[in-house]
Structure formats: C-alpha cells, structure tokens
Amino acid sequence: MTASEPPPIGLRARKKAQTRRTIQEQALQLFLAKGYENTTVEEIAAAAGVSHMTFFRHFPTKEAVVETDDYDPMIFQLIAQRPEEEDTLTALHHALAQGLKTVYATDKDALLIRTRLVLKTPALRARVWENQHATEEILTQALTARRPAQSELATRVLTAAALAALTTALTIWVDSEGTEDLPSLVDSAFITLQEHSPPTKAARAE
Amino acid sequence: MTASEPPPIGLRARKKAQTRRTIQEQALQLFLAKGYENTTVEEIAAAAGVSHMTFFRHFPTKEAVVETDDYDPMIFQLIAQRPEEEDTLTALHHALAQGLKTVYATDKDALLIRTRLVLKTPALRARVWENQHATEEILTQALTARRPAQSELATRVLTAAALAALTTALTIWVDSEGTEDLPSLVDSAFITLQEHSPPTKAARAE
DNA sequence: CCTGCCTATGTTAGTGACTAACTTTTGTTA
DNA sequence: TAACAAAAGTTAGTCACTAACATAGGCAGG
Structure with missing residues (x-):
C-alpha cells in the first residue's frame, strides 16, 4: 500500500x-x-x-484492567478553564461536576456497573484511593498554577476534600442502585463542604 | 462457668x-x-x-502487619465526648487533633517511621485508604448519634473530608522528615477546610 | 519483491503471597 | 492423669506476577 x-x-x-x-x-x-x-x-x-x-x-x-481513568487530563483542562476570580473549592466543584456530567450523560449505565464493581470489591476499592492520590497530584498542579500564593497544605487539603466529596457522592449513588441523580448528589456534597454544618440548610446548587 | x-x-x-x-x-x-x-x-x-x-x-x-490501628475506638470515644453544640466539622477537628496529640507526645518517632514506611510503599499506601474507609464508617456512626437530623451524605462528606485533611497533614509532616510540628499542620488543615479559600488568611488555631 | 529490523506475542520456568487439609504439640479442665 | 481444645507445624496446592528466551508478522530500505 x-x-x-x-x-x-x-x-x-x-x-x-x-x-x-x-x-x-x-x-x-x-x-x-x-x-x-x-x-x-x-x-x-x-x-x-x-x-x-x-x-x-x-x-x-489484574486490578488495572478495571481502571481506565482517562479522566485526569480532562479534569486538568476543566480546572484551567475556570474563571480567575472563582475561589478554589468552587472551581473544584464546578470542574468536577462538569466533567462528571459529560460522562453521566453518555455512559451512565457503564459508569454505574463499573463503579459498583470497584466499590464492592476489596482489592479494587483499595486501588481507587491510590488513583485518587494520583488525581490529587494533578489537580494540585492545576490549582497551584491558578493560585501560586496559596500554601501547598491548603491546596492539597481542598483537593483531597473535593475528591472525598466526589467519592462519597458516587458511593451513595451506587448504594441507591443509580436511582438517585448523581449530579445532584455531587452538588449537595460540595455544598456541604462549603457550609460545613448544614443541619437542614439544603439549598441552591449553582 | x-x-x-x-x-x-x-x-x-x-x-x-x-x-x-x-x-x-x-x-x-x-x-x-x-x-x-x-x-x-x-x-x-x-x-x-x-x-x-x-x-x-x-x-x-503481609500488609496488615504494618497497620495496628487501635485508634478507631479511641476516636469514637473522643467524638462522643465533644460538646453537643459544637458543629460537626469542629467536633471532628478537635477529636482527631486530641487523639493525635496523645500519640504524638508519646510515640512521635515510631509514628514518623511507620507513617513514612506506609506512605512510601505503594502496596501499603493503597491499604491506608482502605483503613480510612473503615474509620469513616465508625466516625459516621458516632456523628449520626450526635446529629440524627443531619443527612447521611453530609455526615459522610464531612467525615471523609476530615480524614483527608488529617492524611494530608501527615503526608506533609512525613515529607518534612518530622521537622514540622504535626499538631500545627493538622490545625492548619482543618482551618483551611473551614475557611476553604484562604489566600493569605492563616490564622488562629484554637 | 525481498531483506533485515523491530515490536507484539508466545513459551517456559520460576518466585512469593496466600489457602486448605491434616497432624502435632501444649495449655487448660474435668 | 485423661480428655479437650486451641495454637502451631507440615505439606501441597492456587494464582498473580516476572524474567529469559523464542517466534511471527508489520514495516522499513534497497
């Protein structure tokens, strides 16, 4: 040829x-x-x-075959695209929510099946947190570029907290067998982080 | 008998x-x-x-031999002892800080060696997060007893975020080879969580 | 087209974590 | 002291993962 x-x-x-x-x-x-x-x-x-x-x-x-994780570069981009004046946590919130919304819209079923598999299998569960750590590195990089003045500790804490919030939302979503609306759960999780003591204060999402 | x-x-x-x-x-x-x-x-x-x-x-x-983790019951107790009116994040902050202070005072060197070993070994690192999840369960229980009105999502998000903050502080402490003051790092991490956008607002610890 | 290189794959023989089934030893109890 | 039960040993596996070497087929340059 x-x-x-x-x-x-x-x-x-x-x-x-x-x-x-x-x-x-x-x-x-x-x-x-x-x-x-x-x-x-x-x-x-x-x-x-x-x-x-x-x-x-x-x-x-064997575990790696379950984790595709092409998401990291996407999230990096989404963070970089956030408006300058947005505070760190909000930027994380919107970037992660937006990325997830895309996946949710097109591959909801596959996402549910795969996430359930991961969260229910001990060996895979352990790995998730490893991946989270890798993602944390990348997000920290992206955020440091945005806010060079912010201390490393602060950046890392917020990143880790954001990923924890995301994972918590995913966990509850899986436990509900996908009946709950994942994007809403993610929004609620981040609102909780921002108001950090909401006995009954469920509110505005965006 | x-x-x-x-x-x-x-x-x-x-x-x-x-x-x-x-x-x-x-x-x-x-x-x-x-x-x-x-x-x-x-x-x-x-x-x-x-x-x-x-x-x-x-x-x-083989991994289990590194994780003693007798801490969970202690933390449970510490949470239960927090004053009623304290909000969830602050209760987590003080309970974890207090528990850690005890260990730090008596076993600082052992803590550093073990934590470094865990954080530097991939196989063990993965396990940490597994343990964290177990701790999260227990903390969620203790917190739900305190605030039955708070939603499960909120409780879990705050717990996960608190543990993420703690782990982040530990990570930075280990990276500093123990030269930094761990309790201070933990306090800073929690303050970051509470003010979630501290460009230069480092402040009061308690 | 053919020749040689290069890379994906196969084969084989390991190591090491972990398990199951069974036996031996040794506190404990009657 | 005899009978029991729990702790430890022995043996023989399974399975994830690796190293060393062999082959076959895509992909050059001539």
Whole structure:
C-alpha cells in the first residue's frame, strides 16, 4: 500500500489497541458474570484469545484492567478553564461536576456497573484511593498554577476534600442502585463542604 | 462457668499475644532494613521463629502487619465526648487533633517511621485508604448519634473530608522528615477546610 | 519483491503471597 | 492423669506476577 497519507497509526498499532480493548471487555464481562476474585487472569487471557503474558504487557496488574481513568487530563483542562476570580473549592466543584456530567450523560449505565464493581470489591476499592492520590497530584498542579500564593497544605487539603466529596457522592449513588441523580448528589456534597454544618440548610446548587 | 475468678488472660493467651508481638517487631525491623518489597513473609516468620502459617494466622495479609490501628475506638470515644453544640466539622477537628496529640507526645518517632514506611510503599499506601474507609464508617456512626437530623451524605462528606485533611497533614509532616510540628499542620488543615479559600488568611488555631 | 529490523506475542520456568487439609504439640479442665 | 481444645507445624496446592528466551508478522530500505 503506497498510502499517500500515513494515517495517525499503522496497522500494528491498531491491532495492539484492539487486543487491549478485547482483553478489557472480556475481563469486565467475566468479572460481572463470576465476580472479580473468582476470575483468573488466565481465564481472561483465554477469553481474549491471548496468552497471560500479553495480558500483563497491556495491564500491569489484574486490578488495572478495571481502571481506565482517562479522566485526569480532562479534569486538568476543566480546572484551567475556570474563571480567575472563582475561589478554589468552587472551581473544584464546578470542574468536577462538569466533567462528571459529560460522562453521566453518555455512559451512565457503564459508569454505574463499573463503579459498583470497584466499590464492592476489596482489592479494587483499595486501588481507587491510590488513583485518587494520583488525581490529587494533578489537580494540585492545576490549582497551584491558578493560585501560586496559596500554601501547598491548603491546596492539597481542598483537593483531597473535593475528591472525598466526589467519592462519597458516587458511593451513595451506587448504594441507591443509580436511582438517585448523581449530579445532584455531587452538588449537595460540595455544598456541604462549603457550609460545613448544614443541619437542614439544603439549598441552591449553582 | 462457676469459676470464682477467670483471670483476665491465661498463659496460652499471653504466649499467643507474645508471638504476635514478636512477628510484628521482626517484620517492621526487616522492612526498615531491607524494604517492604524485598522482605518475604517466610523471612519474617523465620526471624520470629515460627512457620509462615503462624504468620498468616495472626495477620491476614503481609500488609496488615504494618497497620495496628487501635485508634478507631479511641476516636469514637473522643467524638462522643465533644460538646453537643459544637458543629460537626469542629467536633471532628478537635477529636482527631486530641487523639493525635496523645500519640504524638508519646510515640512521635515510631509514628514518623511507620507513617513514612506506609506512605512510601505503594502496596501499603493503597491499604491506608482502605483503613480510612473503615474509620469513616465508625466516625459516621458516632456523628449520626450526635446529629440524627443531619443527612447521611453530609455526615459522610464531612467525615471523609476530615480524614483527608488529617492524611494530608501527615503526608506533609512525613515529607518534612518530622521537622514540622504535626499538631500545627493538622490545625492548619482543618482551618483551611473551614475557611476553604484562604489566600493569605492563616490564622488562629484554637 | 525481498531483506533485515523491530515490536507484539508466545513459551517456559520460576518466585512469593496466600489457602486448605491434616497432624502435632501444649495449655487448660474435668 | 485423661480428655479437650486451641495454637502451631507440615505439606501441597492456587494464582498473580516476572524474567529469559523464542517466534511471527508489520514495516522499513534497497
């Protein structure tokens, strides 16, 4: 093929991406069908038609196959786009809420299934918090760029608190089996953070 | 049983507790000397003079040997003792600060060594957040008893945020190699949470 | 087109955390 | 002292994950 235009990726790269996708799909399917703990990497590899070494070349651990986490760069962008004068917590609130709203609108069911799987599986639950820490790093960077004067402690505390609020909202959403409205839960969580003693003060969201 | 006095503990129980203590001591020593990843359970068991099965009968996982975590009941108590009228975040702040102050006063060095080990070892870091979640459950219980009217979401968000603040303070303390004053860091972290946009407003602690 | 390189994948043989089943030892109790 | 039960040992596994080496097919340059 004397292709006049070398497409962004060659055949090899496309095949690799496909293999990766297949592994991930088969893994999730097996996890949902038999449970995470009862599924071996060998089984996943077999279902995807590859050897177990190929699995580990695409995903460093069995847990990693559940965490796609392409979100970090998006959140970074969203933070950067927040108006200058907005205070830190509000910026975090709106950036996270906006990012989540996008996912929620298009992939609500997948989000619920995956989040439930993660929160119900001890091994995966532990990992979530690891990821959160990674996200915290990135958010802290973005926020420090916005407010160089703010102390590192303050920035980190607010970031960690914001992510904790987000996770809490997700937890309650999953426990409700998706019947609650996730964006509303997230808004409520952040309002709680901002008013930090709301016995009955549920109020305005935006 | 009609036993006139069943003594608190028999010889057997004491021996068991001793074995447990020995395992934990040897494990920590080995972790510090050779690193967590480079130490096998077999080595720990050998150093403690037991078989690897005994290790697992005392600690469910290799990670568990690092987490003593007798703190939860203490924190529960401290929360319960807070004055009625104190708002939720402040109660969390003072309870956690007070509990930590006790540990800090007596076991500062051990706390630093252990916390550093945990925060620097990926496998252990993940576990911390798991523990945090367990602590969150207990705190949520204690707080719900105090403020039955407060929504579960609000209680959980504030608890999670408080623990995130505490952990952030610990992280910065460890990064400073213990040169910073931990109680002050904790106070600053909570003040940040309460004023949530302190560009230069560092202020009063209590 | 063919030749050599390069990369994704396969094969094999490990290590180490953790479990199950069964046995041995040793406080404890009758 | 005999019988019991709890703590520890022994053995033989499973499974996640790694290292070393082998192969096959995409992708150059000629």
